[in-house]
Amino acid sequence: MDWPGLMRAGLVGLRLRPSEFWALTPVELLMMLGLEGGAAPMARARLDELAARYPDKGAK
Secondary structure (H helix, E strand, O other), X not given: OOHHHHHHHXXXXXXXXXXXXHHOOHXXXXXXXXXXXXXXXXXXXXXXXXXXXOOOOOOO
16 A cells, blocks of 8 residues: 555545544545445355354354
8 A cells, every 4th residue: 555645645635634544444545535446345145154264252
């Protein structure tokens, strides 16, 4: 990630305070900058696959 560029865009372009900038997730920042896109949301089948592969410890 281009952190200097993202910081400049967030702090200067969006006029966020540093605490606001650092409280954002990268995805939230990209959305605010109109740069979202990326992968499609996880489908239920993939979630089920991951839950089966990595079950919660102590789950009944």
